[in-house]
Amino acid sequence: MAQRPYIVGNWKMNGTRAMLSEARAIDRAAQRLMKVEVAIAPPATLIHAVHKEADQIWVGAQDCHQSESGAYTGDISAAMAADAGAKFVILGHSERRGGHGETDASVKKKVQAALGASLAVILCCGESEDVRDKGKELAFVTKQLSASLPKMGNAAEKLTIAYEPIWAIGTGKTATPDDIGAVHAAIRKLLVDLYGAEQGAEVRIIYGGSVKPENARELMSVPEVGGALVGGASLAADSFMGIAAAAADAFEE
């Protein structure tokens, strides 16, 4: 059976308790749009509160540490995120790789830790503008993913890959449908090579980078695009759920 589109909001470092009304509005709208799987990753300070408010949507974390506990000031472990109500965690976002020195090797450890704590994982990958200009994006993304993905047993159902070209994040630029299709096809091939035909086909691949209600239908119609990771447009229920509605339309076509 075809999976439902997966539309995930990454609130980044935005939101105090005043944003809970937005989470409630997203949850209410998601109850009327059951053809779409809707999720949000609020800042860690709001995970528990959003979890308490949410009936329909998944709630997740934006990062976790690779260790279970210890002297890591400011970090949270996968088990702590799960205890607060997270069902998934976003890992390897370019803002973590770029701003916090995360490497493929450290991201891989985090993926292992998250799966070990029974969290689902959204693993981000994507090339810089420089790499794209050189036409090396397929080689870059497959190398980055190969180095960030652990051996997973049968955990494929808990894994989602988010292809997010760095130059498209928060810039208003989006990759063209053809460009996205080519990268998603290369990611699918890698997943099948790594995990076999059945499990490799099961892993969802979503796109992120300036997705908005106006461009969502076109982007969600690209082959192998299973949903969207949304930053800026996820901060307001109207725009975020506009994207979810567009995804529902695209998947029905």
Ligand code: PEP
């Ligand atoms: C993101 O950071 O994951 C993202 C896709 O951001 P935006 O939608 O704002 O480009």
